[in-house]
Amino acid sequence: MKISLWMGALVLTGMTLSAPLSSSAQDSAAESEIVKSEQLPANGIWLENLNLVNMSQEYGSPNARKSVDSNPLTLGGVVYPHGVGTHAKSEVALLLNGSAKRFLAMVGVDDERAKAADASISFEVWVDGKKVASTGVLHGGATPKLLSVDLTGAKKLTLIVGDAEDGISDDHADWAGAVILLNPGAKAPTTVGVPIEPARLVIPAVSPTPQIHGPRIVGSTPGKPFLFLISATGAGPITYSARNLPAGLQIDGATGVISGSLKSAGEYSVTVTVKNSKGTASRKLTIVGGEHKLALTPPMGWNSWNVWAGNVDDAKVRAAADAMISSGLAAHGFQYVNIDDTWEGSRNPAGEILTNEKFPNMKSTSDYVHSKGLKIGIYSSPGPKTCAGFEASYQHEIQDANTYAAWGIDYLKHDWCSYGGIAKDNSLPELQKPYFMMRDALYQANRDILFSLCQYGMGDVWKWGAEVGGNCWRTTGDINDSWSSLHGIYSSQDGHEKYAGPGHWNDPDMLVVGAVGWGNPHPSHLTPNEQVLHISMWCMLSSPLLIGCDMSKMDAFTVALLSNDEALDINQDPLGKPAGRVANNEGLEVWSRKLWDGTTAVALVNSTIQTAAISVNWETIGVKGSQPVRDLWLHKDAGTFNSSYKVEVPAHGCVLIKIGKSAS
Numbered sequence: 001m002k003i004s005l006w007m008g009a010l011v012l013t014g015m016t017l018s019a020p021l022s023s024s025a026q027d028s029a030a031e032s033e034i035v036k037s038e039q040l041p042a043n044g045i046w047l048e049n050l051n052l053v054n055m056s057q058e059y060g061s062p063n064a065r066k067s068v069d070s071n072p073l074t075l076g077g078v079v080y081p082h083g084v085g086t087h088a089k090s091e092v093a094l095l096l097n098g099s100a101k102r103f104l105a106m107v108g109v110d111d112e113r114a115k116a117a118d119a120s121i122s123f124e125v126w127v128d129g130k131k132v133a134s135t136g137v138l139h140g141g142a143t144p145k146l147l148s149v150d151l152t153g154a155k156k157l158t159l160i161v162g163d164a165e166d167g168i169s170d171d172h173a174d175w176a177g178a179v180i181l182l183n184p185g186a187k188a189p190t191t192v193g194v195p196i197e198p199a200r201l202v203i204p205a206v207s208p209t210p211q212i213h214g215p216r217i218v219g220s221t222p223g224k225p226f227l228f229l230i231s232a233t234g235a236g237p238i239t240y241s242a243r244n245l246p247a248g249l250q251i252d253g254a255t256g257v258i259s260g261s262l263k264s265a266g267e268y269s270v271t272v273t274v275k276n277s278k279g280t281a282s283r284k285l286t287i288v289g290g291e292h293k294l295a296l297t298p299p300m301g302w303n304s305w306n307v308w309a310g311n312v313d314d315a316k317v318r319a320a321a322d323a324m325i326s327s328g329l330a331a332h333g334f335q336y337v338n339i340d341d342t343w344e345g346s347r348n349p350a351g352e353i354l355t356n357e358k359f360p361n362m363k364s365t366s367d368y369v370h371s372k373g374l375k376i377g378i379y380s381s382p383g384p385k386t387c388a389g390f391e392a393s394y395q396h397e398i399q400d401a402n403t404y405a406a407w408g409i410d411y412l413k414h415d416w417c418s419y420g421g422i423a424k425d426n427s428l429p430e431l432q433k434p435y436f437m438m439r440d441a442l443y444q445a446n447r448d449i450l451f452s453l454c455q456y457g458m459g460d461v462w463k464w465g466a467e468v469g470g471n472c473w474r475t476t477g478d479i480n481d482s483w484s485s486l487h488g489i490y491s492s493q494d495g496h497e498k499y500a501g502p503g504h505w506n507d508p509d510m511l512v513v514g515a516v517g518w519g520n521p522h523p524s525h526l527t528p529n530e531q532v533l534h535i536s537m538w539c540m541l542s543s544p545l546l547i548g549c550d551m552s553k554m555d556a557f558t559v560a561l562l563s564n565d566e567a568l569d570i571n572q573d574p575l576g577k578p579a580g581r582v583a584n585n586e587g588l589e590v591w592s593r594k595l596w597d598g599t600t601a602v603a604l605v606n607s608t609i610q611t612a613a614i615s616v617n618w619e620t621i622g623v624k625g626s627q628p629v630r631d632l633w634l635h636k637d638a639g640t641f642n643s644s645y646k647v648e649v650p651a652h653g654c655v656l657i658k659i660g661k662s663a664s
Ligand code: GLA
Pocket: 305, 340, 341, 386, 387, 388, 415, 454, 477, 478
């Protein structure tokens, strides 16, 4: 194998060369001419002419002959007539079948980001699973590098753009003049994507014996309304009872709804019991009475945006509440039915916010949702307008909080949007100000309203979201149902775990499994294994679990994903210590967290496009000696292991395990 990396002088990467080096400065000069040329070299094929659907990237889409922002491909002032404009992080694999000779490309940050301080990327070329060339970190404006890789006999070529480990902002990457030189008469290479395989999960048989799920701890401010549905599965009819309920609360034995209003502050240990013809189950529910003790575990529910966007209306919200019960998801812990943007009308002469025609009577919508034991959420912005351009809360904070309370709202998503035009700058006080203001408005209302910050992570919100009263805060831009989005978001969460805990959570955005589509629902474009990874990681990260699909149209797979009690239990773990990444070996990742019962949850994540074995060593996760391992998607014990556990993980998939014996 011969590798040369040209940057004014010939540079060799430190690897074993399996063929004599024949490149010379002369060759490199000739190769530089090839990649700059309009003319296709003999037996060549431009990269842009292959199927780029399989090229992943975390912003935009691959552009033939253009940069990611659709400008002419330009590096160091030179315009390249051919090539592909992409964006970190990006990857594509080409099957060559031994029929290629050489890969050539000039690479760098496109000149459209030459001056961007954040632009920093690295290019890697892999042949048959070995890294054969890499550029190191290239910043905006740096001299581009020529990559020239011998492909003699090679079966697979993989082209990777990394983000230099500093986030993907401004990482506009060009494979300029990228060309594969083939043997005469050879067929064009094909690109490969992640295989669409059946998900690695088992859909368990529904058990008729009663079981209790959902949060083990819930809080409420004394004197304000309390509502909590005991989540329990099992053959109906089920009856519910609770021992040691604190003063002010009562339970409905037929529905499992605990309601009322706490008389006084304190921590109450309640024993909840559910019974049916097959048996009885009991467990402890801690009820915490205190000021603003909300979201002691991450909120679980549904939000209208990812499925309906601007098409949400009263009927769809009521249908979501119906489906939450009829699908059985409420019995697994899902409680909130949240209306996102586009419910807002104008203000009345007194300045009070009104609904628009899609929501004729918000109080009655809210009563309907509450009648099922569920809670209801709403959306606004601290600016004058919401993201979708509707009336928002600027200078009406107290009035709006009181209106929400009067309607019976339990959850507010407060989305920065047009406040960008009000804030003086991006300083911390300016970023915090509108959220302090809305926090105070919510606190003075006569109802507990969970406060969800949405400002996409600005100013490292995870460091101060709790201080401004946030029960959760979005840490990223909007999610969509693509691998790039999913991968970009979950991998950016590493390190944020230390800022979250009971009452205040990182929010990497809502779920994209099932039928999603922002007004035009389609089955999620994530592969089945990507969906397993998505749910596993959102559980590991203690993320709010807000379903983003049409719950009236869920298939058995989607229901199985959303009702895996063993995974949901991690999300709802009362210790509230989200996972961080403890190992990452070229995309084979290990995430781990401690659970309240003394066990350790581990996600083995394969972000590469091939099935691979991943192992976790006990010392990496702070565990010792012989330990039982349980596979939470196969719902079975994997055995007992002494120092490590190794398992095959599907491409873009995840194996979720629990290690240790529960002390509870
Ligand atoms: C922003 C938010 C989304 C959604 C829309 C509504 O984009 O990040 O989650 O709420 O606004 O307009």
